[in-house]
Amino acid sequence: MAKQLTSRKEDYSKWYNELVIKADLAEHSAVRGCMVIKPYGFAIWEKMKAQLDKRFKATGHQNAAFPLLIPKSFFAKEAKHVEGFALESAVVTHYRLKNQGDGNIVVDPDAKLEEELIIRPTSETIIWNTYKNWIQSYRDLPILINQWANVMRWEMRTRLFLRTAEFFWQEGHTAHATKEEAMEEAKLMQKEYADFMEGYIAVPVIRGTKSESERFAGAEETFTCEGLMQDGKALQMGTSHFLGQNFAKAFDVKFQTKEGTLEHVWATSWGVSTRMMGALVMAHSDDEGLILPPKLAPIHVGMVPIYKNEEQLNQIREKFQHIGAQLSNANITFKIDDDDAKRPGFKFAEFELKGIPVRLGLGPRDMENGTIEVARRDTKEKSSQPIENIATHIEGLLKEIQTSIYKKADDFRKANTTTVSSYDELKEVVDQGGFAVANWDGSTETEDKVKEETKATIRCIPNEGGEADGDCLVSGKAGKHKVLYAKAY
Amino acid sequence: MAKQLTSRKEDYSKWYNELVIKADLAEHSAVRGCMVIKPYGFAIWEKMKAQLDKRFKATGHQNAAFPLLIPKSFFAKEAKHVEGFALESAVVTHYRLKNQGDGNIVVDPDAKLEEELIIRPTSETIIWNTYKNWIQSYRDLPILINQWANVMRWEMRTRLFLRTAEFFWQEGHTAHATKEEAMEEAKLMQKEYADFMEGYIAVPVIRGTKSESERFAGAEETFTCEGLMQDGKALQMGTSHFLGQNFAKAFDVKFQTKEGTLEHVWATSWGVSTRMMGALVMAHSDDEGLILPPKLAPIHVGMVPIYKNEEQLNQIREKFQHIGAQLSNANITFKIDDDDAKRPGFKFAEFELKGIPVRLGLGPRDMENGTIEVARRDTKEKSSQPIENIATHIEGLLKEIQTSIYKKADDFRKANTTTVSSYDELKEVVDQGGFAVANWDGSTETEDKVKEETKATIRCIPNEGGEADGDCLVSGKAGKHKVLYAKAY
Numbered sequence: 017m018a019k020q021l022t023s024r025k026e027d028y029s030k031w032y033n034e035l036v037i038k039a040d041l042a043e044h045s046a047v048r049g050c051m052v053i054k055p056y057g058f059a060i061w062e063k064m065k066a067q068l069d070k071r072f073k074a075t076g077h078q079n080a081a082f083p084l085l086i087p088k089s090f091f092a093k094e095a096k097h098v099e100g101f102a103l104e105s106a107v108v109t110h111y112r113l114k115n116q117g118d119g120n121i122v123v124d125p126d127a128k129l130e131e132e133l134i135i136r137p138t139s140e141t142i143i144w145n146t147y148k149n150w151i152q153s154y155r156d157l158p159i160l161i162n163q164w165a166n167v168m169r170w171e172m173r174t175r176l177f178l179r180t181a182e183f184f185w186q187e188g189h190t191a192h193a194t195k196e197e198a199m200e201e202a203k204l205m206q207k208e209y210a211d212f213m214e215g216y217i218a219v220p221v222i223r224g225t226k227s228e229s230e231r232f233a234g235a236e237e238t239f240t241c242e243g244l245m246q247d248g249k250a251l252q253m254g255t256s257h258f259l260g261q262n263f264a265k266a267f268d269v270k271f272q273t274k275e276g277t278l279e280h281v282w283a284t285s286w287g288v289s290t291r292m293m294g295a296l297v298m299a300h301s302d303d304e305g306l307i308l309p310p311k312l313a314p315i316h317v318g319m320v321p322i323y324k325n326e327e328q329l330n331q332i333r334e335k336f337q338h339i340g341a342q343l344s345n346a347n348i349t350f351k352i353d354d355d356d357a358k359r360p361g362f363k364f365a366e367f368e369l370k371g372i373p374v375r376l377g378l379g380p381r382d383m384e385n386g387t388i389e390v391a392r393r394d395t396k397e398k399s400s401q402p403i404e405n406i407a408t409h410i411e412g413l414l415k416e417i418q419t420s421i422y423k424k425a426d427d428f429r430k431a432n433t434t435t436v437s438s439y440d441e442l443k444e445v446v447d448q449g450g451f452a453v454a455n456w457d458g459s460t461e462t463e464d465k466v467k468e469e470t471k472a473t474i475r476c477i478p479n480e481g482g483e484a485d486g487d488c489l490v491s492g493k494a495g496k497h498k499v500l501y502a503k504a505y
Numbered sequence: 506m507a508k509q510l511t512s513r514k515e516d517y518s519k520w521y522n523e524l525v526i527k528a529d530l531a532e533h534s535a536v537r538g539c540m541v542i543k544p545y546g547f548a549i550w551e552k553m554k555a556q557l558d559k560r561f562k563a564t565g566h567q568n569a570a571f572p573l574l575i576p577k578s579f580f581a582k583e584a585k586h587v588e589g590f591a592l593e594s595a596v597v598t599h600y601r602l603k604n605q606g607d608g609n610i611v612v613d614p615d616a617k618l619e620e621e622l623i624i625r626p627t628s629e630t631i632i633w634n635t636y637k638n639w640i641q642s643y644r645d646l647p648i649l650i651n652q653w654a655n656v657m658r659w660e661m662r663t664r665l666f667l668r669t670a671e672f673f674w675q676e677g678h679t680a681h682a683t684k685e686e687a688m689e690e691a692k693l694m695q696k697e698y699a700d701f702m703e704g705y706i707a708v709p710v711i712r713g714t715k716s717e718s719e720r721f722a723g724a725e726e727t728f729t730c731e732g733l734m735q736d737g738k739a740l741q742m743g744t745s746h747f748l749g750q751n752f753a754k755a756f757d758v759k760f761q762t763k764e765g766t767l768e769h770v771w772a773t774s775w776g777v778s779t780r781m782m783g784a785l786v787m788a789h790s791d792d793e794g795l796i797l798p799p800k801l802a803p804i805h806v807g808m809v810p811i812y813k814n815e816e817q818l819n820q821i822r823e824k825f826q827h828i829g830a831q832l833s834n835a836n837i838t839f840k841i842d843d844d845d846a847k848r849p850g851f852k853f854a855e856f857e858l859k860g861i862p863v864r865l866g867l868g869p870r871d872m873e874n875g876t877i878e879v880a881r882r883d884t885k886e887k888s889s890q891p892i893e894n895i896a897t898h899i900e901g902l903l904k905e906i907q908t909s910i911y912k913k914a915d916d917f918r919k920a921n922t923t924t925v926s927s928y929d930e931l932k933e934v935v936d937q938g939g940f941a942v943a944n945w946d947g948s949t950e951t952e953d954k955v956k957e958e959t960k961a962t963i964r965c966i967p968n969e970g971g972e973a974d975g976d977c978l979v980s981g982k983a984g985k986h987k988v989l990y991a992k993a994y
């Protein structure tokens with residue numbers, strides 16, 4: 017079990033794919049690019065969802081559900097939007113199958129739709145078409161709605177969680193009476209996302225805005241949360257968009273102001289997806305398996321009995337159940353692995369692969385001494401602890417692990433963020449992996465040139481420290497912003 | 506506000522449609538047959554989901570996610586299954602749009618899929634294709650998985666919640682080593698469903714099995730929960746299926762038994778959907794609006810201040826906030842409507858329309874007397890109560906309302922369940938509305954004849970009292986089961 021994974025050093029990408037599958041998070045399905053999220057992976061996703069959902073509701077949002085399918089003509093209404101999504105649209109053209117008579121099941125040519133329907137890649141168009149009927153006056157605003165949904169983007173090169181044809185996400189869609197209020201909303205959701213990513217996924221994120229060419233198709237400003245993975249590549253973990261009046265204009269959504277005038281409504285949209293599962297895996301895990309922050313771990317404590325005979329096993333099992341009851345009282349989840357067919361070493365490796373934050377080992381000698389072996393998954397430190405009040409010890413330890421995992425990722429991010437002073441240095445940094453901080457002239461030409469020559473993109477103009485303090489390293493022109501360049505997923 | 510709804514007596518069907526829309530539960534979308542579930546409706550659905558999810562987990566099930574799309578060939582593998590769903594399948598044939606150059610967006614003919622994909626109408630086929638890789642030995646069993654998902658059945662005549670092209674549901678899919686275990690599982694989930702429906706939706710349900718012709722396409726036995734709506738029509742509220750080895754055979758899923766032999770796996774599947782929202786509305790509500798059982802009501806208490814001036818309003822609002830704090834402590838949700846632009850009568854009607862179980866009215870005279878007016882939505886009873894400890898009173902009242910709503914529905918069901926002694930009487934009963942209990946010879950011929958002549962179907966062979974005690978009323982042949990006939994949604 018222990019040596020099953022390709023090491024990160026050997027092949028980071030292969031390590032990731034193997035880990036996602038072997039740790040029972042997800043697997044490829046029979047449908048190209050679509051994944052099956054297995055129960056263990058889904059339990060982590062459910063924890064993410066629960067926490068995010070709580071934050072959305074605490075900030076005044078309500079959940080709703082909009083159709084999976086979108087009429088083709090809706091897409092065409094916002095020019096940039098259709099351009100952004102046309103090439104990856106799954107299209108429904110028929111609504112019936114039939115038996116040819118010979119047992120062959122074929123699409124019934126008589127059941128062709130008058131207008132083709134697209135499986136939503138995102139829902140701005142169908143939602144703004146709906147909001148048109150909901151909004152007449154300033155009294156109807158703001159509308160603060162979120163939906164948890166599956167979406168489909170027909171990607172040609174897919175990777176589990178990071179880029180799949182079907183993926184799971186939430187999409188917030190809000191409508192406001194003023195530009196300022198919409199802008200505040202978009203920024204607020206960036207903050208909620210970032211706080212969640214740092215506090216729960218334990219990944220520090222750079223909060224910033226996207227350059228024009230990296231914006232969401234139809235947005236006037238895109239706020240992003242950028243994480244750094246262990247291979248030095250950046251990962252966009254979530255975005256929040258200020259959409260201006262673009263969708264309100266495309267769908268003719270106007271409201272009567274307090275003053276009696278008619279104006280177009282201001283909009284935002286924001287989303288995070290199962291992609292965060294990929295970030296979770298890539299930011300923390302090691303060659304032995306997952307390392308899960310306790311706040312998202314489905315099982316906090318794995319217990320392994322060390323015994324030579326049935327009598328010992330029974331005594332140890334009883335002790336574990338006693339500890340388990342104490343843990344449950346503190347909302348700590350556990351699993352006792354008393355499968356007689358597996359050796360302790362095998363069980364250790366299995367718990368490591370699954371990223372269970374704390375492992376307890378208990379044998380007859382420990383029982384005599386009133387001690388228990390406590391092993392941390394993240395640092396692999398082991399210690400012998402008094403068995404009395406062990407639940408309290410574990411409670412503290414889980415908090416420490418959560419903090420420690422974040423700190424490690426934060427140290428890594430800091431060590432791999434370099435302010436560069438020449439284009440050559442920029443190339444070197446992004447090639448080795450990490451963020452290169454540099455002044456940028458603000459032009460798409462420069463951005464494209466860097467992308468072509470280094471494969472790095474501008475990840476964002478950071479909210480803090482984004483002011484230029486010198487000339488653009490690439491063009492030599494006056495700097496407009498100080499930005500972060502990196503290769504990215 | 507109060508007189509906005511068509512009455513049930515005038516046009517039950519119209520009343521239902523109007524109520525669903527006016528109470529802000531759901532509305533039709535721009536996509537034929539697909540609905541938008543609005544925040545108020547979705548909040549009820551979320552409460553249903555939370556309670557069901559808890560029950561699934563308590564009985565050992567885990568959530569997972571399987572693909573939205575299913576290869577066409579998978580359907581063809583189980584003959585009855587494809588027959589059951591072929592006529593209502595939404596088919597994805599292309600994966601790209603393109604701009605014709607003139608701004609017209611068309612389906613790109615070069616992006617035709619080699620094999621068409623069906624939007625899942627249910628997931629047995631894709632899931633059993635997956636289980637094939639998960640199951641080798643008896644040690645891999647049972648598999649107890651559920652998914653919360655959207656599904657698509659291209660219905661020609663749709664009604665909000667009751668029958669929509671896209672709907673939301675959960676589908677459990679379990680795999681077992683023995684027939685007995687699978688059968689037990691299917692029965693257990695019927696029990697969980699029925700307990701939830703009675704305990705939360707407050708609708709009494711008949712627990713029974715379906716006749717062969719009414720079974721799920723691919724099932725060997727279908728267990729059902731049948732509710733009775735106020736118009737005397739039955740509604741199938743949830744089903745649980747014993748699938749035998751049909752899907753294991755279709756997808757070649759075998760396991761090694763403890764004894765070392767190879768056998769096909771036994772299966773169940775079970776689902777409840779947003780259709781339950783329709784049952785909730787139709788079973789309890791009246792001509793003034795929704796009547797919601799407190800356990801599913803998003804807002805338990807609506808508060809309306811009665812005042813003549815700003816000073817009075819401030820005093821009353823303060824009192825309401827004080828009461829609200831006490832209610833929150835007891836997990837009771839509330840809304841204070843202090844909108845100065847609306848009159849109290851309008852607010853009363855609005856709370857009635859939304860089915861808020863308890864309404865509080867408070868005016869200056871009440872304040873002086875230390876009393877408050879408490880109105881029940883279900884019975885419309887009003888009483889003046891001491892304002893002190895009002896939260897405790899409301900807590901008890903909400904429990905009473907939950908029980909009372911159930912009892913009313915149960916009395917209605919009993920009053921509309923008639924054991925009939927002739928075919929003529931059967932016709933009369935189902936025509937007036939309600940369940941007709943009668944002996945049945947067990948033949949599809951008789952079933953079809955009754956269906957053709959009366960539009961009633963056999964809703965189920967009830968778990969209790971399903972033994973025949975005489976000849977079939979229709980054919981005169983020996984009775985095989987005692988069944989419930991009714992017209993149904």
